[in-house]
Amino acid sequence: MPVTVTRTTITTTSSSGPGFPTTVGSPRALTQPLGLLRLLQLISTCVAFSLVASVGAWTGAMGNWSMFTWCFCFAVTLIILIVELGGLQARFPLSWRNFPITYACYAALFCLSASIIYPTTYVQFLSHGRSRDHAIAATTFSCIACVAYATEVAWTRARPGEITGYMATVPGLLKVLETFVACVIFAFISNPYLYQHQPALEWCVAVYSICFILAAVAILLNLGDCTNMLPIPFPSFLSGLALLSVLFYATALIIWPLYQFNEKYHGQPWRSMDVSCSNRHTYYVCSWDRRLAVAILTAINLLAYVADLVYSARLVFVRV
Known part of the structure; x- marks a missing residue:
């Protein structure tokens, strides 16, 4: 047949x-x-x-x-x-x-x-x-x-x-936002002149780097389905990561504007004080604008980490 x-x-x-x-x-x-x-x-x-x-x-x-x-x-x-x-x-x-x-x-x-x-x-x-x-x-x-x-x-x-992957949840999407904002910060501080003259500003750069690496690790663990390789439960790891990042970014949010825009710490409170900003028609972003952009992005990432901490703490609470 x-x-x-x-x-x-x-x-x-x-x-x-x-x-x-x-x-x-x-x-x-x-x-x-x-x-x-x-x-x-x-x-x-x-x-x-x-x-x-x-x-x-x-x-x-x-x-x-x-x-x-x-x-x-x-x-x-x-x-x-x-x-x-x-x-x-x-x-x-x-x-x-x-x-x-x-x-x-x-x-x-x-x-x-x-x-x-x-x-x-x-x-x-x-x-x-x-x-x-x-x-x-x-x-x-x-x-x-x-x-x-x-x-x-x-x-x-x-x-x-709904049962789905971690990256489809609010904390997972916040991790993406956190790493992206950190990358933009790195682009703005690509000139070491913006922070090498003050150890406090170097601490801010260290904060951006450490928190970026931690968030990137969390993303890579999920993309590779390797969360079970951690010695502690993954929700606890996320909560600890978010708490540490909030504390670090809180210090950066205070230190970066203080040392960049306060004359007492050799900062420049006004854009007109930066000679690199005198040329209006240029493809180059002047130093003062970079400093301001980093301050704003630091505040944005701090808010993202606070929201991340709230959601991560809920996961731990539900698990317990």
């Missing part, structure tokens, strides 16, 4: 969020809402870096950062689509419960930073013409990509009572 073979696909709702099932190992994965959203991410980032590359409209550290952001997001989004289409989640070297949403959160923050930094430090200084038009269009597509990645995070984050 004749035998009929039908093609079988497997569907799952674990990575797509409620109401958005994803077809695994089939081209139908691209027709689902999450698949269409990732196609939008892919196209918008591709168009952004293509527009800029076609006219060479990027110069200096900020332009290079924006170009790297769009290229990196395009490449990783393409990898995720290939894995989804090929049904290769089980063979992927990292936890698929945690990786896509971790990346989507980072990509949303990366594109947000590029959408702000690129026009404010580069596009506004371009003369009217083809290069400026391409740069403005690239900024628009960067904003579209940012919204698309943020939408994926909103769709796939954990809901109350």
Whole structure:
């Protein structure tokens, strides 16, 4: 008797969020809402870096950062689509419960930073013409990509009572924010002149580095499904990490502005006192603006760590 073979696909709702099932190992994965959203991410980032590359409209550290952001997001989004289409989640070297949403959160923050930094430090200084038009269009597509990645995070984050990976929870997403803000701080303090003249400011740099490493370790443990390798329960580890980071960042929030903007400690309270800020038309961010940016970012990260501590303490309480 004749035998009929039908093609079988497997569907799952674990990575797509409620109401958005994803077809695994089939081209139908691209027709689902999450698949269409990732196609939008892919196209918008591709168009952004293509527009800029076609006219060479990027110069200096900020332009290079924006170009790297769009290229990196395009490449990783393409990898995720290939894995989804090929049904290769089980063979992927990292936890698929945690990786896509971790990346989507980072990509949303990366594109947000590029959408702000690129026009404010580069596009506004371009003369009217083809290069400026391409740069403005690239900024628009960067904003579209940012919204698309943020939408994926909103769709796939954990809901109350839902069993999912740690990175899809609020504390996991806060870890992403903490490490990203720390990376931006490192970019602003890339010039050692900003802190080497005072040991107290060097302590602030140590705080940013230590807390970044600890948060990165927590993320890597989850992406590698290695949390059971810790000598203590993972929720307790997270609570201790968050508490230590809050204490460290609290000291940095006091010391950094005090030594950078108080004349008593050889600081510069006014922007006009910094000669590097005298040139208005430059792609270079002057020293005083860098100091102010680091102070603001320190406050933002402190708030993130406080929220992280609250959520982590709840996990420990529930476990007990």
